[in-house]
Amino acid sequence: MKSNKRHSSEVWFTKLLVPVLAAGSLSMPASVLAADDGTINIGFISPRTGPLASFGKTDGFILEQARIALADGMTIQGKHYKVNILDRDSQSDPARAGQLAKELINQGVDLMLAVSTPEVINPVADASEAAEVPMLSTVMPWEAWYYGRGAKPGEPSPFKWTYHFGFGAGEFYKTYMSQWDLLETNKRVGVMYPNDADGNAIRGALVPRFKEAGYTVIDPGAYETGTTDFSSQIATFKAEKVEIINTFPIPPDFAAFWRQSAQQGLHRQVKIIQVAKTGLFPADIEVLGSLGPKIASAAYWHKSFPYSSSLTGQNGTQLADLWEKESGEQWTQQLGATLSLLDAGTEALKRATDPNSREAVRDAIATLNTTTIGGKVDFTSGPVPNVSPGPIIGAQWVKGTGKHQLDYVITENVTDPNVPVTHPLLQYNR
Known part of the structure; x- marks a missing residue:
């Protein structure tokens, strides 16, 4: 189990106070009063290079958007926390994904995030489950996540720490x-x-x-x-x-x-x-x-999804347009998918009784019911435990x-009628 962290503000306060007292002044800088109560570390693993690199191509941009939104930290249960996102490239290699997850776990991450394909997500989920670290993922069929990792139909979920949202069969x-x-x-x-x-x-x-x-x-x-x-x-x-x-x-x-x-x-x-x-x-x-x-x-x-990011406030068009402006390249659907993971992850942290407690973060994920830029994420009513289906x-x-x-x-919207249909399906060989 994870031990309680010493607040980084204790060390920071001491280093700042010594020179103030040495100067003979009893006045205290206002910044001391606004010191962080702690630090939240979020691990993030995706395929930025290798044969699955197209999935991770926009992740650097999305992480930048998230870091901008989190630059002032997060206030949770009346306490203020600095937030670090520790991102890693799996290089599309399942063995490397698992090893990176273990390294991040050893560095003390409070929440693990992984995105895009079983080759990335499943080894990260397995490492997180074994180490009892709360983990959230998206962008792979949930059956390949749930049953592909050893769960059996009709039996209780073997997973206590790992959760996945998104489409299924x-x-x-x-x-x-x-x-x-x-x-x-x-x-x-x-x-x-x-x-x-x-x-x-x-x-x-x-x-x-x-x-x-x-x-x-x-x-x-x-x-x-x-x-x-x-x-x-x-x-x-x-x-x-x-x-x-x-x-x-x-x-x-x-x-x-x-x-x-x-x-x-x-x-x-x-x-x-x-x-x-x-x-x-x-x-x-x-x-x-x-x-x-x-x-x-x-x-x-x-x-065109009619939802906005709970983390950055951007809607789909704003996000896509900013990517095209900054990169000079066409928008892709991974933009919203990756941001939806960060939306859901940060929302779970906000709802945790203690974001530095792995048990509290896990419990917040298990009861999470929120709307991200990708739509609804609801772990209270999934088809199986630990899963929230998506369109x-x-x-x-x-x-x-x-x-x-x-x-x-x-061309069609049966799994989310809120999404507008914009074009008829064209026959390939005509």
Whole structure:
């Protein structure tokens, strides 16, 4: 268990008071009276480099926004705290993510945050759980987080310290059914899921429901991440006359698959190419050139979401516009997703009876019910303990009509009707 910290203000006060007394003055600077009662350390781990770097590309910018908002610290239960965010790059390596989490734990973080994909989140969550450190995460299917870490359906949660919010297979299913119904197809869907936490969780959760909804599912089997030749999958999809493809690859794998699909003629029979985990960011699609427009996606955040950040006060448009102004690059959905994690994390700290008590922070997360820039986070009524579900909104990449090569448009909103639909779904092979 974590021992109580000595307040940093004690040392600071002593260092300041000695020279004041030595100068023969009994007057005390006003700043002494405003000394911090303590320090809150927040650990933050994300993939800033490596094959998952597109997820972490905007994190430095978001952390800057958070640090600006926290520059004056936080007042909690009548006490004032300085706030440090200790951010680390997992380099898209699960082993490194786990090691970084242990290092931050040894440095005494009060709250651990991790964002984007099982390769980052799950090892950080496991390290935090083992060390009894409160942890919060987002941006991966919650089933891959919950069951992928050893929880069993129908059994009590094995997790006491780690919590996750965001979309799950149920949201994907609702969104895909809503999106695919926008076009007439033969309802033959080819699924291409990798042999990883995301792929295995999605295969188990989605494929049976696709079949129940009247779709014929063609599954050539799990492939290994890093595969460079998808000829066998492409041949199977062509022979089976699939008109919908659903896949959850990392960006380099999808680029290889879809280029080979074009070379071998599969793209000419596909009406909907529905991607997740990749296709989330402009660079993922731009790299495909003429093959990119009309790829369907799903947004866990969009700048048109009608919510504001509880930490910075920014709405989606303000956040996206500031990013584009400062970076010169197109906004991405990770902006709001990462900020929503910081929104939820800082809100939990505010509600804790003692932000330096791991038990108090954990209990505040467990009862958290708040609204972030990404929408509602509610751990009091999740589908399973330790989980708060979130929306995933049907979207599509289309040729840009303004300053960007591509526009990211909303085509359906079944999982959050507050999000406005802005564009009809376009058929890929037309």
